[in-house]
Amino acid sequence: MWTKLVPVTALIASVSLTGGTAYAAPTTPVGGEALGSRGLVTPEGVKEPPKTQATSYVIADADTGEVLAAKDPHGRFLPASTLKTLTALTLIPKLDKDRKIRPSENACNQEGTAVGLSVKATYKIDDLFRALMMSSGNDAAMALAETNGGVAKTMSDMNALAKRLQAYDTVAKTPSGLDKPGQSSSAYDLALIARAGLANPAFRGYISTKTSKFPAPKGYYEISNHNKLLWRYKGMIGVKNGWTSKALGSFVGAASRDGHTIVVSIMRHEGYFWDEVAKLLDWGFSVRGKVQPVGRLVDPLSEVQAVPRSSAPPASKVTPAAQPPLLDTAASKQTDSTRTIGSVVIGGGLLFGLIWLGFGIRRRRRRSGS
Template identity: 80%
Template sequence: MWTKIVPVTALLTAVTFTVVPDATAHATPNTPVGGEALGSHGLVRPAGVDAPPKTKATSYVIADLDTGDVLAAKDPHGRYLPASTQKMLTAVTLLPKLDKNRKVRPSANACNQEGTAVGLTPKMTYKVDDLFRALMMSSGNDAAMALAETNGGVAKTMRDMNAEAHRLQAYDTVAKTPSGLDQPGQSSSAYDLALIARAGLANPDFRRYVSTKTAKFPAPKNYYEISNHNKLLWRYQGTIGVKNGWTSKAQGSFVGAATRGGHTVLVAIMRHEGYFWEEVAKLLDWGFAVRGKAQPVGRLVDPLPDTPPQAQRAPQAAAPTGQATPAARPSLLDASASRQNGSTYTIGAIVIGGGLLFGLVWLGYGIRRRRRL
């Protein structure tokens, strides 16, 4: 009877050692996202046109935002610290989750965040809309923390942000903070920043925040004015956003997008050692000059499709290989639990049946013994 228990114990042991998910890890595809050429660490450029202008940025991507064509790139999947460009992912993740008219009283922890701040105080309440404006215009680390706390806390927000990065196929991105303040293991890439910015600019509220030059922000006594940190809004014709960042470890990072003649070009740079505004403007000029005239070197991929829970549970047709498709294949934990439950029921039936049989035998033996006495 005990031999039936051994497979269940072995199964539980196998599950324990096999399923150890990392909340911040993403499955990395075998080929570079966006195309084989984007796996290069050097400059990737189309033939038949002038090379892009030189820049001190270690990594960059120039893309046609409308078509998704990557026009040129340098080390596009190189992983670097994102600094405050990570706030784009914070906004893309939380905008659909938080009511922008909700009133929030920030915690002392949120108000005391290091680095750039908009000046939140725990003595006031703010609309979520104000916090997003502070996040994307003034790069407020205090606003980033207040939004994360409103979403249920930093841990939950990090899970949500990393899940959103995975949905966007931004596999180089690992978020550790809502603000982009440096943390070990945190990373992104110029390619991922382009993906995230593209998703953000598709949201009207996101687009409104990153394109606003100045705005009134609530204060204990009336309000004060805040300005957008993106200098291209004042300097480059057609600029519509999006976000800059800097820390001493990350150095300069920036994503900028502009629209001219009905077309939008985006430039994402990472790890720039100094003043980059004029260089980005020249990269944008080059993008507008070559779009539609040169063979793209890659593409910005679309987000993964959302699969309704009902579709995941519905029967699926067999894949050509005879195996279940990813949507239909149960997780290791679910499959193991199913097998474990089946074995448990079998063992339970054996144990109960054996117990009843033993009781009947013992009862008969007792009756015969009393008759003899």
């Protein structure tokens, strides 16, 4: 048995942000009933996953889509640069990788982590995708968005793809993942997006490249992948890490062993998470194919599909969340540390709460993330 806490994303109808196809959101948590919990959800008969400081995580079999364990999987948090997975997945099919561009001053002057674009240099789109996924270049993210027709169009494209993937917790407001009011994702959605990315050969190539030469106004310089596990973890394919002072640490990664791939996503980690992620991956490999999954990563929708109701596998044990249910404090007590959206039933009615971080944030370069 589990305690059901349905995320607000499962209760509100979704409409297309592009004015095109509309997708109606499901009435149960995407991936299964058990994934509506804000606590730890694990299969019966095995030890719980290793401890992690992450507020939210998902461990899944990328081949089958089976979710092996999760903690607050649909909790909405700031994604930081893990959002670049959606940026890449959206734009790779839209932009010719051999096209050459000169970036704008706006792109070159983006705050936070940058690859070092120059208005005096010419870059292939292929170079910019490597800068985006290897070096987490916010300048590259903006240059790609501008090449796609501008930030507004790119946000529309990214949000439309998120809906088609059934990543309903995800709202993109920036191509780089830099914090902005209203932007969000979840550990479940990051795993869903990463799984879709792994099926794209170009995406997979960018995330797995360790080092590469990058153009400069005169010559080249070397860039390296920020994913430390590419050097440390056996079978690591890659994907993306992120950090801002508001979002804290986030990461989604995939590794393959003996023909099987495990994906792990974490959000809102306060410290050094690499060793913890490695242990979560190890746990995933150790139990895959041996336990009843607690949910599943759903498949993308076609453009004419409505969202199907998610059915839960006969799960598992659910440990109550350490944090309180959403909206258990009054709106007057909201602070800059509030990072969730939720709902609570009061007197038979539904009170929707929107608690957004970031209003009036004055960003400084040294606090910006990767």
